[in-house]
Amino acid sequence: MRTERIISEDTATSWIEDGMTIAIGAPAPMAMVRQIVRRGVRDLTVIDSGLSLDLLIAAGCVRKTVSYYAGGHLGVPVLPNFRRAAQSGELAVWECEEGILCAGLQAAAQMLPFMPWRGGVGTSIPEVNPDLKLFKDPIAGETLIAVPQIKPDVCLLHAAAADAYGNVRHFGGPGWLDLFLYRAADRVVVEVEQVIPNEEIRANPWATTIAGADAIVRAPFGAHPFYSRGFYLQDVPFVSEYFEIAQNVERDAAAMHRWVDRYCREPANHAAYLERIGIARLMALNEF
Amino acid sequence: MADYTNLELMACVLARELKDGEIVRVGVATPAAEAAVRMAHLGHGPNIELVFFGGRMNVAHLDSIPMPAFPWDRRVVRWSESYSDSGHRFDRLKDWNRHVFFIGGIQVDPFGNTNLIGIGKDFARLRFRGPGSVGTPSLSTHVGRYYIVLNNHDPRVLVERCDFVSAFGWGDGGDDARRRIGLPGGGPRLCVTPMCVMDFAPGSRRMRLLSIHPGVSVAQVKERTGFELIVPEQVPTTTTPSAAELELLRNRVDREGQLRR
Numbered sequence: 001m002r003t004e005r006i007i008s009e010d011t012a013t014s015w016i017e018d019g020m021t022i023a024i025g026a027p028a029p030m031a032m033v034r035q036i037v038r039r040g041v042r043d044l045t046v047i048d049s050g051l052s053l054d055l056l057i058a059a060g061c062v063r064k065t066v067s068y069y070a071g072g073h074l075g076v077p078v079l080p081n082f083r084r085a086a087q088s089g090e091l092a093v094w095e096c097e098e099g100i101l102c103a104g105l106q107a108a109a110q111m112l113p114f115m116p117w118r119g120g121v122g123t124s125i126p127e128v129n130p131d132l133k134l135f136k137d138p139i140a141g142e143t144l145i146a147v148p149q150i151k152p153d154v155c156l157l158h159a160a161a162a163d164a165y166g167n168v169r170h171f172g173g174p175g176w177l178d179l180f181l182y183r184a185a186d187r188v189v190v191e192v193e194q195v196i197p198n199e200e201i202r203a204n205p206w207a208t209t210i211a212g213a214d215a216i217v218r219a220p221f222g223a224h225p226f227y228s229r230g231f232y233l234q235d236v237p238f239v240s241e242y243f244e245i246a247q248n249v250e251r252d253a254a255a256m257h258r259w260v261d262r263y264c265r266e267p268a269n270h271a272a273y274l275e276r277i278g279i280a281r282l283m284a285l286n287e288f
Numbered sequence: 289m290a291d292y293t294n295l296e297l298m299a300c301v302l303a304r305e306l307k308d309g310e311i312v313r314v315g316v317a318t319p320a321a322e323a324a325v326r327m328a329h330l331g332h333g334p335n336i337e338l339v340f341f342g343g344r345m346n347v348a349h350l351d352s353i354p355m356p357a358f359p360w361d362r363r364v365v366r367w368s369e370s371y372s373d374s375g376h377r378f379d380r381l382k383d384w385n386r387h388v389f390f391i392g393g394i395q396v397d398p399f400g401n402t403n404l405i406g407i408g409k410d411f412a413r414l415r416f417r418g419p420g421s422v423g424t425p426s427l428s429t430h431v432g433r434y435y436i437v438l439n440n441h442d443p444r445v446l447v448e449r450c451d452f453v454s455a456f457g458w459g460d461g462g463d464d465a466r467r468r469i470g471l472p473g474g475g476p477r478l479c480v481t482p483m484c485v486m487d488f489a490p491g492s493r494r495m496r497l498l499s500i501h502p503g504v505s506v507a508q509v510k511e512r513t514g515f516e517l518i519v520p521e522q523v524p525t526t527t528t529p530s531a532a533e534l535e536l537l538r539n540r541v542d543r544e545g546q547l548r549r
Contacts, residue, residue, distance in 0.1 A: 173342075
């Protein structure tokens with residue numbers, strides 16, 4: 001009998017231990033991100049951008065981030081908790097950019113010690129990140145950057161659908177770096193809006209974007225407050241509320257803690273979170 | 289009192305720069321550029337290809353191409369004809385000399401080097417931690433040309449030397465500055481701000497005043513620029529938006545008036 005791979009968001013996040021490197025796709029698999037906060041995992045190295053990164057920093061889960069972009073929201077050019085923690089030195093930043101990040105993930109996926117990359121030559125990035133080495137290439141003698149492996153222990157993604165055996169479908173294409181993260185990571189967990197029959201996967205194997213995810217978490221509205229293509233749009237007021245509180249974190253840290261408690265620590269699981277958000281609000285996000 | 293805003297003028301300036309058949313890539317947080325590519329596509333560039341978030345599209349048949357409602361509004365990809373995320377984000381770089389890009393910065397120096405990393409002397413304890421480079425190092429390395437677009441013209445932004453460089457423009461200057469270190473792309477073409485338009489003088493590749501927006505004086509630009517700008521004897525006034533440009537911008541692109549706020 002073939003083994004099914006559907007597990008709960010709680011079990012999935014129990015794979016994540018203090019000090020691990022985790023990668024978070026786009027849209028962020030928020031059902032699992034909230035569970036990481038709830039479990040109080042610490043000292044993570046996080047490959048991510050956006051609200052989910054900021055939230056994990058606010059909750060005290062992150063020691064280091066591999067970040068190409070930590071911008072926020074309308075009127076929030078830099079993620080507030082990221083900015084505060086980076087400036088105080090409590091958060092280490094492994095400075096990079098998209099091309100360098102892709103090169104490092106590719107090196108990990110292909111078991112190479114490094115991948116060469118040109119973008120970043122002439123900039124301060126190799127100066128502020130000593131893991132990146134400028135070198136003369138042995139073929140043409142050009143100066144390039146050797147990007148070492150970036151290897152997540154666990155990669156957490158959100159997608160549209162999957163069968164019980166880890167065959168994943170994204171609607172409207174996989175998110176931002178999802179496939180790079182998937183290829184590089186030791187273990188891959190994908191939360192999905194729907195679990196679909198294996199027959200449906202077999203009917204159109206070309207539609208399978210990720211083959212053999214280690215685990216599938218069934219989480220309708222799991223990306224809330226982000227969008228999930230084909231299902232719902234971003235909950236803009238919710239995101240705005242988060243950033244209003246986050247921007248004020250230095251004056252009112254208690255409000256930030258209350259927000260994190262209310263939406264991440266108090267709900268025992270994803271279903272409890274959705275009850276807290278309320279069905280009317282969720283239904284209003286229907287994609288059109 | 290002008291009947292258009294600075295951002296609208298900047299959008300018109302940038303739209304005029306784009307040629308039919310070019311591939312234009314837009315990031316986030318530069319509303320003038322967001323509007324400009326849409327204007328150029330609907331106005332004079334039916335063969336322009338727009339790339340938003342990896343989604344590549346030609347939508348010249350549409351009556352309007354609305355602005356994104358908020359940053360990272362991924363509904364813009366719904367018109368895509370292809371989507372690069374399914375393959376490799378930095379695929380077919382050899383074609384990128386046909387690509388045009390727009391770039392912002394928390395600091396910009398006289399040679400168009402830009403900084404999105406942060407402000408301060410010690411990287412481990414920055415005074416201001418910036419958002420990070422996004423893809424600007426790779427994009428600026430490879431695209432045929434790019435435009436530096438600033439939402440503020442301020443001596444703290446236009447500085448003598450960036451604390452950190454995240455995108456290499458013309459380095460320490462000189463026509464061969466990029467070639468010397470093996471960067472294939474064409475570098476920054478203009479820097480467009482709410483006060484003026486600047487280019488990079490051939491030879492030195494130092495920033496040079498190209499035109500000033502109506503109502504702005506050369507003295508004001510100098511005062512608000514943190515380095516010495518090359519100022520020609522005659523500095524023309526930036527061509528103001530025509531009625532047709534404003535009609536296109538307001539009725540077919542920026543219907544919610546994001547650039548008028």
